Amino acid sequence: MRFDSHRVVITAAGRDFGRTLAIHLADLGAEVFLSARTLAAAEHVRDEIRGRGHQQVHAFACDLTDPASIRDFAADVTQRTDHIDVLINNGSRYLESPDLQSASDADVIDTIASGATGTVLTVKNFLPLLLNSDKPDVVTMVSACGTAGHHRSDAHEAFYAAKSAQTGFAEILSKRLRPQGVRVISLYPPDFDNPDPLSEEWETTPREAKNALTAQSLVECILFAVAQPRDCFIKAFHFEQV
Ligand SMILES: NC(=O)c1ccc[n+]([C@@H]2O[C@H](COP(=O)([O-])OP(=O)(O)OC[C@H]3O[C@@H](n4cnc5c(N)ncnc54)[C@H](OP(=O)(O)O)[C@@H]3O)[C@@H](O)[C@H]2O)c1
Numbered sequence: 001m002r003f004d005s006h007r008v009v010i011t012a013a014g015r016d017f018g019r020t021l022a023i024h025l026a027d028l029g030a031e032v033f034l035s036a037r038t039l040a041a042a043e044h045v046r047d048e049i050r051g052r053g054h055q056q057v058h059a060f061a062c063d064l065t066d067p068a069s070i071r072d073f074a075a076d077v078t079q080r081t082d083h084i085d086v087l088i089n090n091g092s093r094y095l096e097s098p099d100l101q102s103a104s105d106a107d108v109i110d111t112i113a114s115g116a117t118g119t120v121l122t123v124k125n126f127l128p129l130l131l132n133s134d135k136p137d138v139v140t141m142v143s144a145c146g147t148a149g150h151h152r153s154d155a156h157e158a159f160y161a162a163k164s165a166q167t168g169f170a171e172i173l174s175k176r177l178r179p180q181g182v183r184v185i186s187l188y189p190p191d192f193d194n195p196d197p198l199s200e201e202w203e204t205t206p207r208e209a210k211n212a213l214t215a216q217s218l219v220e221c222i223l224f225a226v227a228q229p230r231d232c233f234i235k236a237f238h239f240e241q242v
Pocket of ligand 1 (some may be wrong): 012013014015016018036037038041061062063064065089090091093094114141142143144188189190191192193194200
């Protein structure tokens with residue numbers, strides 16, 4: 001399927017999975033509004049996408065821990081379009097270490113602010129543009145850490161807290177936005193391999209039952225959910241771990 005009629009906002013697209021999504025959606029014809037914490041990182045990915053022959057791509061700075069930065073991002077996008085069709089909440093700081101005492105207070109605040117508060121404020125600020133769409137979707141990259149009882153990650157407790165907050169937010173949002181036709185689609189992956197989409201590895205990464213989940217499969221899950229007819233509200237993707 002092509003996504004030529006889709007206008008997509010993606011947070012934290014300066015590297016890793018956000019960049020992967022931005023490149024793939026642009027390849028499929030979507031107009032992409034991508035942000036990264038620094039404008040330079042966002043512009044770098046924008047230029048990579050333009051280099052592939054897609055001119056409908058725009059770069060913005062957005063620090064998800066800073067409400068003014070999120071507001072400015074939404075305001076800048078609003079200057080360029082009267083609607084967006086898909087908002088992808090990809091950004092969230094990772095914090096390693098299964099030891100509560102190991103992280104500074106500042107790291108705890110930053111981790112929860114980027115994943116939890118940042119996601120809520122991003123949806124809040126982009127909702128007016130989504131409601132102008134005839135096919136609005138909110139996609140959130142949560143994590144297996146956001147599912148009740150999960151304990152298999154070495155992530156810090158603050159990361160578990162941030163991801164659990166995203167889960168609670170997405171749950172209630174899905175119910176409350178359904179009457180307005182907004183689908184709220186959340187993914188709960190365990191650790192996944194994220195090869196560079198512009199490298200040969202993207203095509204050669206093993207994707208057998210014995211292998212870890214790949215970014216390739218996650219991209220396909222998102223495209224599948226967004227491509228469904230509007231009666232089909234896929235709420236969540238959960239994955240069996242290896
Ligand atoms: N990779 C996995 O195995 C895995 C598993 C489950 C869920 N997920 C989730 O999937 C999403 C993407 O994963 P990933 O592997 O690409 O993540 P990642 O490699 O840890 O990168 C995190 C991204 O979030 C950005 N970020 C951090 N703090 C930010 C802030 N304050 N404002 C704006 N952006 C900020 C980073 O930008 P900078 O470049 O500026 O640091 C980076 O782009 C995340 O939500 C992650 O939690 C990942």
